[in-house]
Amino acid sequence: MSVHSFQEHFDNLIDRDVTIEPKDWMPDDYRKTLIRQISQHAHSEIIGMLPEGNWITRAPSLRRKAVLLAKVQDEAGHGLYLYSAAETLGISRDEMYNQLHTGKAKYSSIFNYPTLTWADMGAIGWLVDGAAIMNQVPLCRTSYGPYARAMVRVCKEESFHQRQGFEIMLTLSKGTDIQRKLAQDAFNRWWWPSLMMFGPPDAESPNTEQSVRWRIKRFTNDELRQKFVDVTVEQARVLGLEMPDKDIKWNEERGHYDFGTINWSEFYNVVKGNGPCNKQRIEARRKAWDEGKWVRDAAMAHAAKRKARQSEVKAA
Amino acid sequence: MNLAYTLRLADDALIIGHRLSEWCGHGPILEQDIALTNTALDHLGRARSLCQYAAEQYNAATAEEKKNSFSSVAIQQLTEAGKQLTEDDIAYLRDGWDYRSLLLLEQPNIDWAFTVARAFYYDTFNYYFFSHLKNSNDTTLAAIAEKSLKEVTYHLRWSSEWVVRLGDGTDESHNRIQQAINELWQYTGEPFVMNDADNVAVSTGAGVNLADIQPLWTARIAEILQEATLTMPPAGSWMQQGGKEGRHTEHLGYILAEMQYMQRTYPGMEW
16 A cells, blocks of 8 residues: 555544554554653653652541552553553653653643642542543543553543542531631632643644544543533532632523633743642652662563573573 | 550551552552552551451440550540540551551661562561461451451562562662661561560460461571572571560651641541
């Protein structure tokens, strides 16, 4: 087949909603876009372990500690599936780590915000995982097979995390005055960064059109953001929390909630590295990687020795 | 009543679970981060079962027994107010001198080699200990032992494999694990010291005679160290002790300050 007919075959699969598999021919840009997106997603899971990991040793009850520990462990698992999915596109995990540690690869900016109180464990589960699910559920039907299949598992666990987060918020909101204050404070701090998780407005999102065409993306940033606002306003009511945005108002005509202006200059600054914890997050990952080098070297050396001994036994 | 005995086992599980959970998100290999967190969750799960059982025994005790159980002011206040203790009160409201955990377990992670060596010593102990405790005439302890034994068998395999991998890996890993094995050796006598709680539990048929498991522990440690091309520290070395009596190293205070901070700062709330 000529390149032209490869392209036709690929387009045809996309049009018929058939998944693309690792051995199928795919356009270079499709491969690059996927590597970028999947590795970013994997990095977000791994970096995302840090803000919540910050509270494991301080969780207020043994049950909460166990649930949080299991949740952060799930995130490591998600990172693992996603790195594996990206590897099917011809990039190694070490190379992806290297891109993360050198700042070449991005990850979800939300994790550059600090977790200051226990209530942040609730707010992150409720809002951040809630926003992540909205972004991710459509990816269960994305065109690249290994990514779509990884996302099915990820989404199941994420929705569990979201419920756990909401349950923390609910417990706080039913608690004492100081607990309600903790919940409101966390809501105030995480609300706007959560809205930013859907990415820049459609008008400023250069990759959206192509990604929608490839079914790497199923909805635009603004569509998903609106859906998130609509759902969250109702949930905040259940919690008895005040919306951190004075401009929230039901718009009868649109059938959606209107909301205030997002501070995009803050968003771009956090993406650029000026968020409150960008340096700490990367530093923590780099440190784990650098200090783990001798451990990985030892494991490799030992495996090689074993293999050599086994072949000696066989030869004898 | 096996309150003191239960508490010691609860404290061991809680403190090692805490230490291992500090690794979460910072492991040298993603797969090992997951494995270690699994182990931390096993210890934490056991800590919860044991803390619940300790609370149950405390709640059923006489006023006099309650008074002599803990030095904790917070627990005394709850008791005076007629409240029933929960697993969280047991974990979060006692100070260091009420903690009966082994000194070995509160030692800091330092690096992968120290973490592996500490786990190796403890998992080996646990394996033989729970193999015996499952025959306890205290049915709750026996049930916890039965469940734990499955987990501990896996823990022991994991830590033994890492001792071998590091010992018989590179020169650097060999030196690091040998150093950790040597430095933590001083804490490996305490697990076998029979104190009052042990003697009472053994006399009633609830506990394990530690003298029975010490030779098994020593043989197993020697076997793995040999496979790992490592040197076993000399027998008869000076051994630290005190944890089982509530006299700890300086590390425990910081663990508790961190672990208990929410319950201490916002007392009496549901989380």
